Amino acid sequence: GESVGLHLPTLSVQEGDNSIINCAYSNSASDYFIWYKQESGKGPQFIIDIRSNMDKRQGQRVTVLLNKTVKHLSLQIAATQPGDSAVYFCAENMNTGFQKLVFGTGTRLLVSP
Amino acid sequence: EAQVTQNPRYLITVTGKKLTVTCSQNMNHEYMSWYRQDPGLGLRQIYYSMNVEVTDKGDVPEGYKVSRKEKRNFPLILESPSPNQTSLYFCASSSAGGSYEQYFGPGTRLTVT
Numbered sequence: 001g002e003s004v005g006l007h008l009p010t011l012s013v014q015e016g017d018n019s020i021i022n023c024a025y026s027n028s029a030s031d032y033f034i035w036y037k038q039e040s041g042k043g044p045q046f047i048i049d050i051r052s053n054m055d056k057r058q059g060q061r062v063t064v065l066l067n068k069t070v071k072h073l074s075l076q077i078a079a080t081q082p083g084d085s086a087v088y089f090c091a092e093n094m095n096t097g098f099q100k101l102v103f104g105t106g107t108r109l110l111v112s113p
Numbered sequence: 114e115a116q117v118t119q120n121p122r123y124l125i126t127v128t129g130k131k132l133t134v135t136c137s138q139n140m141n142h143e144y145m146s147w148y149r150q151d152p153g154l155g156l157r158q159i160y161y162s163m164n165v166e167v168t169d170k171g172d173v174p175e176g177y178k179v180s181r182k183e184k185r186n187f188p189l190i191l192e193s194p195s196p197n198q199t200s201l202y203f204c205a206s207s208s209a210g211g212s213y214e215q216y217f218g219p220g221t222r223l224t225v226t
Binding site for chain 2: 008032034036041042043044045046049089093099100101103104105106
């Protein structure tokens, strides 16, 4: 499959562990944030989003935390499974009056059985 | 099934030979966008379109053209490809209102020799 990043930061965990992936964003005026998952050979896939008026949002096995004070976003994955192995990207909407998503460079998550 | 399709998935071409990568979505989305993905640089926006006949440059538009004659289609045109356009390309679409979640196509791996 395609290589999306030869020099990405990598997080290695054991199956069943909880994973935390971090992201620093750039624009204090950004109003919306998304986490995407990209498996080898595929396009990015939506995981969870959060608006800037919230500081936490939970989905199925995933939680996103937003700290606007330090412009930091994190994705927590509970009970990580081998199928969670992928590259994870955060994206911020720059709030310029129309949709403008800016993506981070990504973190590779490796889950070993 | 709601999806974004791209063709071709893989293309090897030579410098200067015009090519078009097609993108089509079946979700009646107003907003469509093209990105390129390079190792260590993440996803960078090339061009976007807010609706039919409305297009604008993204962050890395040089060497590319787009058109939006129909709502569902948003082709990417390389009039005279060069080796520095070797990359992985993604088309994405989203609805104009509410969530800014972008749905991505499967990607087109382009190699220019």
